[in-house]
Amino acid sequence: MYRIIYLLPFAVSLLSSAVTNSPVLEVPTTRSPAPQPTAETNIIGGDIATPGSTPWLVSIRDAQYYPPPHFCGGTILNNFWILTTASCVTSSSYDLLVVLGEYNMDEQEGYEKTRTPLLSIIHPKYTYFSIHAYNVALLLVPYFSYGERIQPASLLPKFDDKRHRLAQRFTDGKKEEKGKFSCNIRDTKWDIQGVEGLIAGWGRTNSEESSSVVMEAHLTILSNDSCQGAYPDDDMESLMCAADVTHGGVGACQGDSGGGLISTDGYILGVYSYAEPCASDEFPGIYVNMSVIQDWVCSIIRFHHPKRLLADATDYRIHSFRPSLD
Known part of the structure; x- marks a missing residue:
């Protein structure tokens, strides 16, 4: 159970009214130009993916700039939850966007859905000093529906490590x-x-x-x-x-x-x-x-209703983003 120190009343009403056609954040055009990525960002020596072959993948962007630049990835777990790293959350401005169904960032292909995170939950064993150990976080976003290019990845199946090759x-x-x-x-x-x-x-x-x-x-x-x-x-x-x-x-x-x-x-x-x-x-x-972290993931996304998490709040490891999309 997570202790409560902050209340998000507006976020509760937002999530309860969120449906497939949840509002998309319109980013103001008055913000500073986004910084360009350096040479050492993202996959090195890889291949171009086939459109739609990675439907679990999301782009996490920093909305303090216009246009919001991509700076981290994430994985869809279900219609509310995105798995990413704690360092992506804690190193950001907390003004984040999650773009689902993205493939070509230079084009609007009609599959994209944009959501503003309502809450982030950091693994309790993560510390700023360990850097990598337990470096995971969950992002709670308004409801989104699945589609041709938006699908969840699966958590690991149960198996006995000693009896399976x-x-x-x-x-x-x-x-x-x-x-x-x-x-x-x-x-x-x-x-x-x-x-x-x-x-x-x-x-x-x-x-x-x-x-x-x-x-x-x-x-x-x-x-x-x-x-x-x-x-x-x-x-x-x-x-x-x-x-x-x-x-x-x-x-x-x-x-x-x-x-x-x-x-x-x-x-x-x-x-x-x-x-x-x-x-x-x-x-x-x-x-x-x-x-190592799947039990913790399940304890959040399976046993805590999103509206309850928003109505409750938490210790310093749970961060609020915005109470609404206004």
Whole structure:
């Protein structure tokens, strides 16, 4: 349970009246021009994704600028909740936009939906000093409907780590329906070395030319030991590493923080946190292991009604954004 220190009365009425046609924020045109991204943002050495192939992916933008620039990614969990990193939330101006159904940022293709977060909830074990450990947060947004390019990713299925071979872990059994969750899993770190996942986001190519469309890269989860060896000063309790073990020089970078590492059958394996330098053979990307934080995610999105969370409030780890879209 989360302690209450702040009340959002207007947000309650907003959420209760939110339906498929929830209002879209109109950003004033009087704000300063957005800063341009640097050369080291987003996926390095990736490929252009097929339109609609990453429907779980969202763009998180900073609305203090016009037009609001993309600076983090996120993953759709259901019609109200977005999974991202705590560092994306705490390093921002708290004036955020979440854009769903985005593919080409230079065009309005008719699939996009824009929402202003009502609340963010940071993992209780995250600290500003640990930087990467438990670096996850949940964003509560007004209701949105699914569509051709807007679909949730799935939480990890329940399985016994000792009785399943690696290759079977994400193929055995029937996958749960979209929007349903496997919450009854052990809150412990699974060693899923060798599982391949997809990371996607918006950014630059190898030639450092800006890309307005979704880029993607296929990465392999490394062993816990090799991850700790690459980052000996980091607490790896909640973390794992992923890299391109075939060719090297491929990986996510700062602008992709918050994006999900998604298995071939649509399960969230991890949440991208950090890499330094990006796409390095020596220093793989660091991800929060989904198996460690999934119980916490479920405790929020499954057992707390959105309106109750807004009517209640919380300790310092839950941040309010705006009480309305006025």
